[in-house]
Amino acid sequence: MQHVVIIGASLAGLNAAETLRAEGYAGRITMVGEEPEDPYDRPPLSKQMLTGEWDADRLPLRSPGELADLNLDLRTGCRAVGLNAADRVLRFDRRESLEFDGLIIATGARPISLPFGNDLEGVHTLRSQDDALRIRGELETSQRVAVIGAGFIGAEVASSSRARGLDVTMIEALSAPMLGPLGEELAEWAKTLHTDAGVRMRFNARVADLLGDGRVEAVLLEDGSRIEADTVVVGIGVRPNVEWLADSGLTIGDGVICDQYCRAAPMIYAAGDVARWPNGLFAHFRYANPQRTMRIEHWTNAVEQGMAAARNLLLESRDEPLEAFAPVPYFWSDQHGLSIMASGITSPRDEFRLVHGTLESNRFAAIYGLRGYLTGVVAVGWPRMLRRYQAMIRDQVTWEEALETAAEIER
Numbered sequence: 588m589q590h591v592v593i594i595g596a597s598l599a600g601l602n603a604a605e606t607l608r609a610e611g612y613a614g615r616i617t618m619v620g621e622e623p624e625d626p627y628d629r630p631p632l633s634k635q636m637l638t639g640e641w642d643a644d645r646l647p648l649r650s651p652g653e654l655a656d657l658n659l660d661l662r663t664g665c666r667a668v669g670l671n672a673a674d675r676v677l678r679f680d681r682r683e684s685l686e687f688d689g690l691i692i693a694t695g696a697r698p699i700s701l702p703f704g705n706d707l708e709g710v711h712t713l714r715s716q717d718d719a720l721r722i723r724g725e726l727e728t729s730q731r732v733a734v735i736g737a738g739f740i741g742a743e744v745a746s747s748s749r750a751r752g753l754d755v756t757m758i759e760a761l762s763a764p765m766l767g768p769l770g771e772e773l774a775e776w777a778k779t780l781h782t783d784a785g786v787r788m789r790f791n792a793r794v795a796d797l798l799g800d801g802r803v804e805a806v807l808l809e810d811g812s813r814i815e816a817d818t819v820v821v822g823i824g825v826r827p828n829v830e831w832l833a834d835s836g837l838t839i840g841d842g843v844i845c846d847q848y849c850r851a852a853p854m855i856y857a858a859g860d861v862a863r864w865p866n867g868l869f870a871h872f873r874y875a876n877p878q879r880t881m882r883i884e885h886w887t888n889a890v891e892q893g894m895a896a897a898r899n900l901l902l903e904s905r906d907e908p909l910e911a912f913a914p915v916p917y918f919w920s921d922q923h924g925l926s927i928m929a930s931g932i933t934s935p936r937d938e939f940r941l942v943h944g945t946l947e948s949n950r951f952a953a954i955y956g957l958r959g960y961l962t963g964v965v966a967v968g969w970p971r972m973l974r975r976y977q978a979m980i981r982d983q984v985t986w987e988e989a990l991e992t993a994a995e996i997e998r
């Protein structure tokens with residue numbers, strides 16, 4: 588293998604490049620990214636960047652020296668527009684093409700927009716450094732912020748906006764914030780957390796339109812009510828960046844469909860928010876969808892999967908056996924001074940138990956079970972508990988065993 592191309596110059600792509608070098612690959616690496624910046628970190632975009640605690644100079648994932656040491660041909664501001672997987676050729680927006688021996692697809696995801704109101708000033712989605720800088724600029728002069736969507740990004744934007752003392756309304760189609768990933772018990776807790784922090788919330792509310800003349804003035808709900816706002820942030824989910832692969836010959840669904848090794852085709856791998864693969868750790872029961880695949884939109888997975896994809900590409904190039912990628916997924920979210928940490932699968936679930944602490948104290952651990960197994964854990968203010976149950980999920984313990992351990996810890 589003489590030339591590896593990585594498409595997507597962000598978290599997963601960077602970790603793939605570093606792993607190739609760390610594992611001794613000395614050939615050519617080209618890393619191509621659509622954004623103009625060198626790889627930078629996204630979690631602070633909804634947190635420290637919006638509160639104003641950080642400036643953009645703290646976002647780069649690596650220093651220029653560290654990037655130089657990787658000896659990459661890093662092409663920023665360049666978009667891949669096509670792939671021929673059989674011939675191993677990529678096409679770019681600047682009409683050039685590139686041949687490769689190995690490819691890692693790490694093109695991530697982008698926010699879903701509302702079907703209206705996008706031309707109005709003051710309406711934003713949040714994914715990039717530019718988005719964060721624009722929103723921050725608006726928060727500096729805004730009084731009233733409306734956040735559409737009470738998922739993790741929306742909840743963090745609401746939290747950061749409240750930290751600036753702004754009047755914030757969070758609008759959500761479901762009955763509570765983060766209901767899908769947390770389940771109804773903890774979503775109710777999250778509702779209290781946001782209410783106590785002064786966030787106004789509208790649940791079971793559907794947005795009918797964004798109103799304004801040039802600049803947004805209000806959010807119109809389907810029930811006819813108006814929520815006045817001079818800044819609107821839409822956080823209603825993301826879509827994987829796969830359109831450029833439509834004619835590639837790869838299998839594309841909700842993400843690049845891979846096998847358990849993160850391989851989409853011979854010598855072609857995918858990693859991070861764009862990759863969908865069967866996580867063998869959860870193969871002992873059905874989860875999420877009949878194909879038993881998952882696509883994860885979180886930081887730690889982008890790191891680990893970028894590394895795993897690179898390692899397997901190297902193994903394949905040497906005709907050595909590949910290693911299945913079977914992590915216990917993990918993520919955190921910072922809201923109103925608390926860190927919500929979650930690991931494993933929390934949805935779907937047929938068991939839920941608050942095993943340690945109390946919701947009132949904002950320090951607790953709760954576990955989730957499916958088909959007789961422990962599958963997920965959420966912890967607030969208690970990272971040690973999170974790690975403990977995360978290890979049990981890795982060991983595939985049963986729900987009963989998990990409850991016994993919880994009782995022992997409490998004794």
Ligand SMILES: Cc1cc2nc3c(=O)[nH]c(=O)nc-3n(C[C@H](O)[C@H](O)[C@H](O)COP(=O)(O)OP(=O)(O)OC[C@H]3O[C@@H](n4cnc5c(N)ncnc54)[C@H](O)[C@@H]3O)c2cc1C
Nearest residue numbers: 595597598599621629630667694695859860884885886918
């Ligand atoms: C505001 C925000 C806050 C977050 N907070 C948390 C958090 O608290 N905890 C957590 O666990 N996770 C968090 N995340 C999620 C985490 O940042 C992502 O999971 C991670 O960035 C995924 O990395 P990635 O490399 O797979 O994709 P991305 O970071 O999306 O990078 C993909 C890159 O590929 C580029 N690209 C796309 N298409 C092309 C193309 N055709 N050609 C060339 N380049 C292309 C994109 O421009 C982008 O630079 C947050 C995300 C956001 C946006």
